[in-house]
Every structure is written in structure tokens, then in C-alpha cells.
Amino acid sequence: MRLFMAIHPPDGVLADLKRLQAGLLAGTPPVHPKEGNRLSEEGIVRPQRLPFKPTRAGQLHLTLQFLGNDITIHKTEEIRQKLKEVEPLPAPFLLSCIGAGAFPTPAKAQVAHASVESPELEPLACEIEHALLSLGIRRDKPLKPHITIARSKWGQDVSGWVAENRMKKWSEAEWNASSFSLMESSAELGGHEHRVLERYALRG
Numbered sequence: 001m002r003l004f005m006a007i008h009p010p011d012g013v014l015a016d017l018k019r020l021q022a023g024l025l026a027g028t029p030p031v032h033p034k035e036g037n038r039l040s041e042e043g044i045v046r047p048q049r050l051p052f053k054p055t056r057a058g059q060l061h062l063t064l065q066f067l068g069n070d071i072t073i074h075k076t077e078e079i080r081q082k083l084k085e086v087e088p089l090p091a092p093f094l095l096s097c098i099g100a101g102a103f104p105t106p107a108k109a110q111v112a113h114a115s116v117e118s119p120e121l122e123p124l125a126c127e128i129e130h131a132l133l134s135l136g137i138r139r140d141k142p143l144k145p146h147i148t149i150a151r152s153k154w155g156q157d158v159s160g161w162v163a164e165n166r167m168k169k170w171s172e173a174e175w176n177a178s179s180f181s182l183m184e185s186s187a188e189l190g191g192h193e194h195r196v197l198e199r200y201a202l203r204g
Contacts, residue, residue, distance in 0.1 A: 001071045001076055001184055003184055005065045005128055005182060007064060013171050017170075023161070023165075024161055028052055028158070051156050052112065052151065052156065055148055058194070064121075064143070065128055065139050065143075066139075067079065067132070075135065079182065080197065080198050082135060086127050089202055092178040093177055094118065095117065095118040096116070096117040097116060099170075101146065101162055106159040107159055109156050109157070110152050110154075111152075112152075114146065114149055118145070125143045182200075
């Protein structure tokens with residue numbers, strides 16, 4: 001099982017994210033005709049190389065920690081139990097939805113994202129990591145709070161879009177995080193499906 005920990009934005013913020021996403025997609029260059037669907041000499045249909053694949057609204061989330069690609073059912077149950085024992089959990093807190101960026105760089109973006117800020121995010125991520133260390137699970141990279149809004153396999157130049165939105169407040173409403181979730185991501189035709197395995201309330 002492919003598992004990760006996430007915080008999900010409320011509907012109002014989702015609507016803002018979709019507008020930011022639409023602005024990105026509208027500004028990406030059109031696909032060159034030679035990159036359209038076509039038959040190769042071997043008779044294989046070569047797919048169109050779209051600039052970006054937008055993240056579906058139901059999959060927009062902030063990842064707190066990726067847990068692994070091959071988690072067994074038994075270990076998943078251990079993870080669920082360990083997370084129920086996380087102490088101290090913070091009280092619900094506000095997140096500021098400001099700015100945009102891209103990985104690995106704006107000039108060769110494979111991931112376009114909206115940035116999220118809150119001083120409470122890092123302590124929460126540390127508590128989760130500490131709870132799972134006894135299971136041999138630790139963070140594979142430092143926390144960089146963001147919500148992926150689109151991906152590209154080939155890398156796109158979105159320097160202009162990042163510069164335009166780097167410090168822009170893209171959601172008028174502050175986002176109140178009141179829980180985090182243990183998520184499963186499973187491969188499906190055309191992408192991945194996300195499923196909530198367990199929710200954990202922030203209670204302070």
C-alpha cells in the first residue's frame with residue numbers, strides 16, 4: 001500500500017485553488033502539432049504530450065509525510081494505532097494561503113504548487129514522525145508546505161506564473177486545520193485514487 005499523511009483544504013479554499021490552477025493552465029504554451037496523438041512506424045499510438053495534468057479537486061491536499069510505497073496491511077494497522085497515540089497534538093490552527101511555486105525549478109517545472117504557511121505545521125509533522133520512528137518510518141525530505149495543483153512529465157517553463165503569484169494571497173479566507181488524515185493512494189486507469197483510512201482530530 002502507498003500511504004501518506006495529509007491535511008485537506010475546505011471547499012472555499014478548493015475553489016480558490018481551482019482558479020489558480022486555471023490561470024496556470026491558461027498560460028502554458030499550446031502543444032506543438034507534432035506532439036499530438038499519432039501512429040508510430042510500429043503502429044503504436046503515441047499520446048499527446050500535454051503541458052500539465054491538473055490535480056483533481058478531490059485530490060488537492062497538503063502532504064505532511066510520505067510513509068512508503070509498499071506498506072503491508074499489518075504495518076498499516078500499526079501505523080493507525082501509533083497515530084492515535086500522538087501526544088501532544090496541537091489545537092486547530094490557521095494556515096495562510098499565500099504564493100505559488102514549482103519543483104524542481106520554475107524554468108523546468110514538473111510540479112506546480114500553491115504555497116501554504118503556518119508555524120504550527122512543522123511541530124505537527126515532527127510529532128507524527130516521532131510517533132512512527134519505532135516502526136522504522138521517517139521523513140524522506142524536509143517539510144515544504146504546498147498543495148500540488150498540476151504535474152508535467154517533461155518540465156515546463158512557468159517562471160512568469162510563479163513570479164506573478166509568488167507573494168499573492170490566493171485565498172481570501174484563512175484555512176482552519178482541525179484534523180489530519182492517513183491516506184492510501186492506489187494506481188487506477190489514468191492516474192491514482194486517494195482514500196482516507198483514518199482521520200485524527202486536532203484537539204490541543
